[in-house]
Amino acid sequence: MVDDQGVTIQLSEKPEADYGNGKTYGSGKQIKVIRTPELYDFYRYTHKVSNGSQFTLLEVKGDSSKRINGINEYGKPVTSVEAYYWKHEKTNGSPPTKVLLIGVTTSTGTTYHKNTSGKDWVEHHLQNDLEKTLDEQNCYNNNAITLDLSKDAYGTGDKYCCDGHKGSSRITVASIPVNHKHVGSKTLMAYSYTISSEKLAAIKLAGGKKRKTIKLDGSEFPMEGVESVSALYSNGSKEPVLICLNMKGDDKTSGWYKSSGGDTWTKAPELGDVKPEEIQNNCKQWNALVGELKKHSDSNLQECTLEPPKQPPELQGSQHSEEEGENEHEEEKDKVQEDSALTVEEEVPAFDLSDQVPDTESETKILLQGTPVIKILTTDT
Secondary structure, X not given: OOOXXXXXXXXXXXXXXXXOOOEEEOOOOOEEEEEEXXXXXXXXXXEEEOOOOOEEXXXXXXXXXXXXXXXXXXXXXXXXXXXXXXXXXXXXXXXXXXXXXXXXXXXXXEEEEEEOOOOOEEEEOOOOOHHHHHHXXXXXXXXXXXXXXXXXXXXXXXXXXXXXXXXXXXXXXXXXXXXXXXXXXXXXXXXXXXXXXXXXXXXXXXXXXXXXXXXXXXXXXXXXXXXXXXXXXXXXXXXXXXXXXXEOOOOOOOEEEEEOOOOEEEEOHHHOOOOHHHHHHOHHHHHHHHHHHHHHOOOOOOOOXXXXXOOOHHHHXXXXXXXXXXXXXXXXXXXXXXXXXXXXXXXXXXXXXXXXXXXXXXXXXXXXXXXXXXXXXXXXX
């Protein structure tokens, strides 16, 4: 039987522990609140009368004790009211205060309402995806991104986040070319997810009805200062085989992570010098990546031949000068040899003896014998 007097639900009334006896409030009908964990990162506070019977919902007041407008079930018999919050909201140890979603349950089911403009609440159809709705509302209300690294969860070149951030989305997706140009592999794909939000609330992967929330060994979510996350996919896999985290001012947490078979991903120290944007053109980085991927049964990838080490500019200049000096010396030596081998025969005309008249036949003979054609060998020096 429904109580004729309406009941006011106070969302500010919260127990500080899960399950148990909860918390009771109300001067007329006693309302009991039970907190239960929801989807790993959220709390659900369920308000209902102590004996579980229906009651007339007069109104719902938010954490600031103001009436929440837009709920269509006011004045109707209901069974319970549920309010959802992010468990990691910073409140200095107090219960969270930013309600993400309100559900009103009647005999015919539950109707959900969400905040879209800071004060207006509207009915929202979950389409059997409570998790997605809570993640989006968490982004809108707490500026905390939940990143879905399932391949093709987002399109490339676009910005994504939530309906409330359509004008200033918090995720930008871009494709990264990683197949080495000299090897010709086409089995790898990589995407960079640039984050402009204050916090990275979680990283999730496709996992049937519920997405899997992964853990990074040695780190806890939510994370602050994450600038981008890169994910490497192989052989058409829906889930990445490697993840690269880029955190501002945190080299310890930044770097590559690999799946250990469960929900926890561990650091991949072998890839410490590998940068996603350099893999395509860097043999050393490519080979390090191939070595790691072969541990994941991706054995078809081929290593490339390492390029010869490059000398520092000052050594290159010194070597160039030495080579130029040697070349000049060799050219001069060759020129000398060529000039030495060159001989030029020059004919010297006979002496003019017309003004000499021999006195006797014997003198004439002597003169004729003494007028040979002289050949002089000349050498240019």
